[in-house]
Amino acid sequence: MEPSKTNAHINPAFVPDLNSRNAETLLHLLKGSLGTGILAMPNAFHHSGYVLGFVGTIVIGIICTYSIHLLIKAEYELCKRSKTPSLTYPATAQAALAEGPRVMKKISPYAPYVINAFLLTYQLGTCCVYIVFIAENVKSVVDAYDTELHLEIYMLIILLPLILLNYIKNLKYLAPFSTAANFITLVSFGFILYYIIRDGPTFEEREPVGEVKYWPLFFGTVLFALEAIGVIMPLENEMKTPKAFGGNIGVLNIAMSVIVTLYVGMGLLGYLAYGDKAKGSITLNIGDDEV
Numbered sequence: 001m002e003p004s005k006t007n008a009h010i011n012p013a014f015v016p017d018l019n020s021r022n023a024e025t026l027l028h029l030l031k032g033s034l035g036t037g038i039l040a041m042p043n044a045f046h047h048s049g050y051v052l053g054f055v056g057t058i059v060i061g062i063i064c065t066y067s068i069h070l071l072i073k074a075e076y077e078l079c080k081r082s083k084t085p086s087l088t089y090p091a092t093a094q095a096a097l098a099e100g101p102r103v104m105k106k107i108s109p110y111a112p113y114v115i116n117a118f119l120l121t122y123q124l125g126t127c128c129v130y131i132v133f134i135a136e137n138v139k140s141v142v143d144a145y146d147t148e149l150h151l152e153i154y155m156l157i158i159l160l161p162l163i164l165l166n167y168i169k170n171l172k173y174l175a176p177f178s179t180a181a182n183f184i185t186l187v188s189f190g191f192i193l194y195y196i197i198r199d200g201p202t203f204e205e206r207e208p209v210g211e212v213k214y215w216p217l218f219f220g221t222v223l224f225a226l227e228a229i230g231v232i233m234p235l236e237n238e239m240k241t242p243k244a245f246g247g248n249i250g251v252l253n254i255a256m257s258v259i260v261t262l263y264v265g266m267g268l269l270g271y272l273a274y275g276d277k278a279k280g281s282i283t284l285n286i287g288d289d290e291v
Contacts, residue, residue: 022244022251024175025235029228029255031178032235034185034262035126036133037225039192041263042270042278042285044225048218051208053267060222061260065252068232072246075233086242089233090115134158137283171238189262193269195286201272225263 045053075087078095087095090112097108135154142149168174210218232252236245245251270282279285 022239022241024172024178025239025245026251026255027175027178027182028171028231028235029251030258031181031185032228032231033226033255033259034182035225036129036281037221038189038263038266039281039283040221041225041267042274042282043280044218044221045267045271046276046278047210047214047221049207049209050203050268050271052210052215053218053271054264056218057222057264057267058260060219061226061256061263064223064226065256068229068252069246071229071232072236072252075236086237087233088237089119089229092233131155131158131162133281171235189266192282192286193266196269196273196282199273201269203272206272206275222263226259 041057048056071089071092074096075092078092078099079085079087081099082095093111093115094108097104097111100108132151132155135151135158138158139149139151139154142154165174165177168177236242239245239251247253266282270285271278274282274285277285
């Protein structure tokens with residue numbers, strides 16, 4: 001029998017020392033997709049309108065999920081053909097091109113370099129956004145109670161914890177951090193939703209469909225918020241049962257269902273509460289006169 005992702009135990013050399021359980025993988029996937037992008041969803045709904053935003057976010061979520069399923073299925077098939085237990089994202093692209101027409105075969109050796117360059121650029125940009133977001137929020141809180149410091153100082157303060165976290169290379173050891181982060185994230189969303197509901201969501205003076213010229217801003221924001229392609233393959237490859245990642249009630253579908261529901265809820269309620277005044281981050285619409 002050919003070794004593949006369904007019987008990777010045939011060749012132990014390819015099996016990680018510690019594999020993530022399904023629940024841990026779910027937590028990592030939620031953490032990889034739930035980020036600052038969700039705080040921009042009310043602004044995205046302002047550009048699209050609440051009807052188009054509601055439907056459009058769900059459709060984009062379905063397309064993203066379907067695309068990931070296609071990627072995973074392609075990896076399974078290529079693993080069987082190449083007789084390897086698992087493939088990374090760049091390796092999957094290289095193997096797929098190598099199986100294609102002659103023109104594609106010629107460029108297949110360069111595919112990993114191109115994909116890694118795009119992934120590096122994407123992840124670097126995302127991390128920069130996170131660092132600035134964290135520093136600005138910490139600064140806004142501390143400045144209200146203490147002497148004001150430059151934003152760069154807060155970036156230096158969080159630099160050491162970030163460096164130490166990057167030394168944790170095994171996803172199993174990162175699971176407790178992902179669990180804590182998901183808990184804090186959900187509690188934070190609870191606080192934000194409290195203020196949104198308190199300020200009174202209403203359909204009055206809210207557009208069901210926004211102007212066409214603003215639709216690209218909506219689609220760009222939602223794609224930025226939902227997309228986490230860089231973490232998909234590493235998570236799936238480290239599972240004890242990779243087949244549990246896909247499927248109708250697999251880890252991917254469960255995670256994406258939760259993520260899309262949260263994004264739609266935050267975007268819809270935030271837009272109904274603040275309308276065209278919804279800012280790039282919903283936290284900026286919340287007053288700073290309370291603890």
